[in-house]
Amino acid sequence: MTDKDLRARAIALYDRFTHDHHDRRAFLAELTTLAGSAAAANALAAAIAADPAAAAIVPADDKRLKTGEASWKTGTDRTMTGYRASPANAKGPLPAVLVIHENRGLNDHIRDVTRRVALEGFLAVAPDFLSPAGGTPADEAKAREMIGALDLAAAVQDGAATVRWLKTDKAGNGKVGAVGFCWGGAMANRIAVAAGSALGAAVPYYGPAPDPAEAARVKAAMLLHYAGTDERVNATAKPWIEALKAAGVPVQSYFYEGTFHAFNNDTSAERYNKAAADLAWDRTIRFLKERLG
Template identity: 80%
Template sequence: MTDKDLHARAIALHDSFTHDHHDRRAFLADLTRLAGSAAAANALAAAIAANPAAAAIIPADDTRLKTGTTSWNTANTRKMAGYWASPAKPAGPLPAVIVIHENRGLNDHIRDVARRVALEGFHAIAPDFLSPAGGTPADEAQAREMIGTLDLAAAVQDGAATVRMIKADKKSNGKAGVIGFCWGGAMTNRIAVAAGSALGAAVPYYGPCPDPAEAAKVKAPMLLQFAATDDRVNKTAEPWIAALKAAKVPVQAYFYEGTHHAFNNDTSAERYNKAAADLAWGRTIAFLKKNLA
């Protein structure tokens, strides 16, 4: 087995652990058999997992930006909290972009992504979808467990309400887009369904796609970003893309050759693919600027 094959199989095991069974003992046993020793397995697991201590691309105190935390009401007296970032000296109201976190909740990496969005000339907000459960904990395993127990229908409505909220924000030009990653990619698709014409653009990254029957409810242009080796997600992709096209939704979809699930996450040494991430990011920003101007 080549190193490339070993790493691909290890990532598949990790994805099964984090997205399906959540049994860490079984995951480490399988990874040890694959890697050949417990020490090798632990090193490989650490390289695959996101590193919460990884340096930010855009520092939190970057003087080109203003940032902060905020909260807002959604449906049924629920409240959401989140992080926002905007250019420090905007020429006027800005297109608004919601940045949705992975299955580890709102963490420093997603705050960093929100700052990257803001530097491109947007008012960005990163909601914490674990707000109704008390907010994202520091423990990533606990955050994943909490994500798994969320009322998904209520979370989708929270997302749609956030679209309406940010469109009305005084920093916004009245147009809103959504981007999301992994769990957030799936949520981005669902919000596109739920928000209808209130949403101006949606960019889900490697998120499992909804029932194709929901495609007719989507009114926003869609840019779908997939990892070519991500079989778990990609089996849902083609039916969704076909349904969007049949519903006359403007849609673009890209499958990045040789990439793994979460290839945009630069805090994971094994998953991150800089070339693909940069290409996907350039397409994302151009798409948002075109549709939210």
């Protein structure tokens, strides 16, 4: 087995562990068999997993930005909390972008991505979809467990309500988009269905798609990014893309050859692909500016 094959098989194992069965003991047993030793398996797992201590691309205290925690109502008995960032010297109302986290909740990496979005000239808000359960914990395994236990329908409605709230934000121009990664990519798709015309644009990164029958409810322009080797997610991609086109939704889709699920996450040494991430990011920012400006 080549190093390339080992890497691909290890990442596939990790993907199943984090998205399907969540059995760490079984995952490490399989990875040990694959890698040849427990030490090699642990080293490989650490390189694949996101590193919560990785340095931010945009520092939390960047003077070009105004940042802070936020809270808002999504229903009579539901409150969401999250992180907000916008350019410090904005000259007028800005288009707003919802930044939707992975299945580890609202962590420092997603806060960093939110700041990156804000530096591009947007009012960026990252909701913590674990707010109803007390918020994202520091333990990523616990966060994944809590994500799996969420009432998905209620979470989607929280997202759609957040879109409507952002449309009325005084710092915004009344136009709202969404970008999401992994679990957040799936949520961006679902919010596009639920929010209807309130959402102007959505950019799901490697997000499993909803039932294609839901495509007719989407009114936002869609930009879809997929990892070339991501068989689990890509199995849902083509039917969703075709259904969106058939429904008359403006849609662009890209498959990045040779990349793995989570290729945009620069805190994961084994899965991050800088060339693909940079290209997808450039396409994302251009798309959001065209649709929301």
